[in-house]
Amino acid sequence: MARLCDLRSDTVTRPTPAMRAAMAQAPLGDDVFADDPSVNALQEKVAALMGQEAALFMPSGTQSNLCAILSQCQRGDEYLVGQLAHTYRWEGGGAAVLGSVQPQPISHQADGTLALDDIVAAIKPDDAHFARTRLLALENTWSGKLLPFAYVQQATELARSHGLSRHLDGARLFNAAARQAALQGTDVYAEARAIARCFDSVSVCFSKGLGAPIGSALCGSHALIARAHRIRKMAGGGMRQAGMLAAAASYALDHHVARLADDHALALRLAQGLQGIAGLQVETPQTNIVFVDLEAAAKPKAAGLLPYLQQQGVLATGLYRLRFVTHLDLDVAAIDQVVETIQRYFQAS
Numbered sequence: 001m002a003r004l005c006d007l008r009s010d011t012v013t014r015p016t017p018a019m020r021a022a023m024a025q026a027p028l029g030d031d032v033f034a035d036d037p038s039v040n041a042l043q044e045k046v047a048a049l050m051g052q053e054a055a056l057f058m059p060s061g062t063q064s065n066l067c068a069i070l071s072q073c074q075r076g077d078e079y080l081v082g083q084l085a086h087t088y089r090w091e092g093g094g095a096a097v098l099g100s101v102q103p104q105p106i107s108h109q110a111d112g113t114l115a116l117d118d119i120v121a122a123i124k125p126d127d128a129h130f131a132r133t134r135l136l137a138l139e140n141t142w143s144g145k146l147l148p149f150a151y152v153q154q155a156t157e158l159a160r161s162h163g164l165s166r167h168l169d170g171a172r173l174f175n176a177a178a179r180q181a182a183l184q185g186t187d188v189y190a191e192a193r194a195i196a197r198c199f200d201s202v203s204v205c206f207s208k209g210l211g212a213p214i215g216s217a218l219c220g221s222h223a224l225i226a227r228a229h230r231i232r233k234m235a236g237g238g239m240r241q242a243g244m245l246a247a248a249a250s251y252a253l254d255h256h257v258a259r260l261a262d263d264h265a266l267a268l269r270l271a272q273g274l275q276g277i278a279g280l281q282v283e284t285p286q287t288n289i290v291f292v293d294l295e296a297a298a299k300p301k302a303a304g305l306l307p308y309l310q311q312q313g314v315l316a317t318g319l320y321r322l323r324f325v326t327h328l329d330l331d332v333a334a335i336d337q338v339v340e341t342i343q344r345y346f347q348a349s
């Protein structure tokens with residue numbers, strides 16, 4: 001039986017033995033009483049890394065984004081957000097359902113950005129007809145794409161000049177930073193901080209490419225984090241001996257950031273391996289996500305690919321546009337196995 005290659009997401013990783021050891025050794029307390037030393041240490045570490053005053057450990061990125069929006073928007077306010085952004089499309093409408101905060105989606109440009117003109121046009125005048133526009137939410141990386149840093153600076157400055165708060169859904173902020181650092185020959189932590197400092201609130205996930213089992217952090221000013229803390233409690237996110245999880249996140253920040261470049265190299269290797277196969281359109285990835293369009297392949301052939309891959313122990317998501325995500329539980333041999341399996345499928349008539 002071939003090895004299982006799970007490329008559905010970078011969330012599928014298991015904690016490494018060293019991460020488990022860090023978890024097992026973590027000093028613990030009750031974080032609802034704010035006396036879990038491992039949680040407190042993590043929060044200080046993340047805040048410092050992001051160049052923000054404070055941070056709050058969260059069970060998930062969804063809850064982190066929710067707390068960010070609700071701590072910056074009131075009932076009847078709205079936030080500007082990408083049409084396909086996680087904070088609009090993939091979080092059960094939480095800001096609207098739980099906060100009565102209306103999303104104002106904006107179409108993405110091909111590079112993942114929201115056009116500055118579209119942002120300006122979406123900001124409502126102060127008029128009783130309209131919801132009050134309060135917040136701009138960006139996502140970086142978006143769909144595996146790095147938002148150009150100059151754009152991030154312009155968009156967040158534009159929002160600030162219109163009196164809007166700025167939130168970053170940085171579930172994969174360190175993938176963005178790794179790409180930015182590679183392009184500029186700089187340091188990944190410095191790039192993460194440079195991006196984060198453009199925003200009033202920043203959510204980062206530890207459970208994606210960083211390889212921790214659970215957890216995200218929301219970063220921002222002391223005042224913002226105090227509001228978010230209340231909302232997290234209301235949302236059921238007060239955790240007790242959460243230090244075991246915080247220790248995993250802390251370990252990931254120390255040991256799994258520099259290696260994100262390896263995931264990006266694996267994604268590139270996968271894309272290059274697939275680019276030669278007739279019927280596939282493969283976008284060259286910027287980070288750890290590879291999209292493969294099957295439109296040029298015959299329909300029945302395209303529809304059969306995913307079930308075939310599953311039989312062969314290769315897991316991905318999508319239908320006519322497949323998504324493959326690389327992560328720390330994959331290596332060159334796994335990627336080559338995926339390429340060979342797909343080649344075999346398209347070679348067979």
Ligand SMILES: *Cc1c(COP(=O)(O)O)cnc(C)c1O
Nearest residue numbers: 060061062063086139169171205
């Ligand atoms: C995964 C993800 C989140 C949050 O995910 P959870 O599963 O709730 O931790 C938020 N934004 C983006 C872009 C994501 O990819």
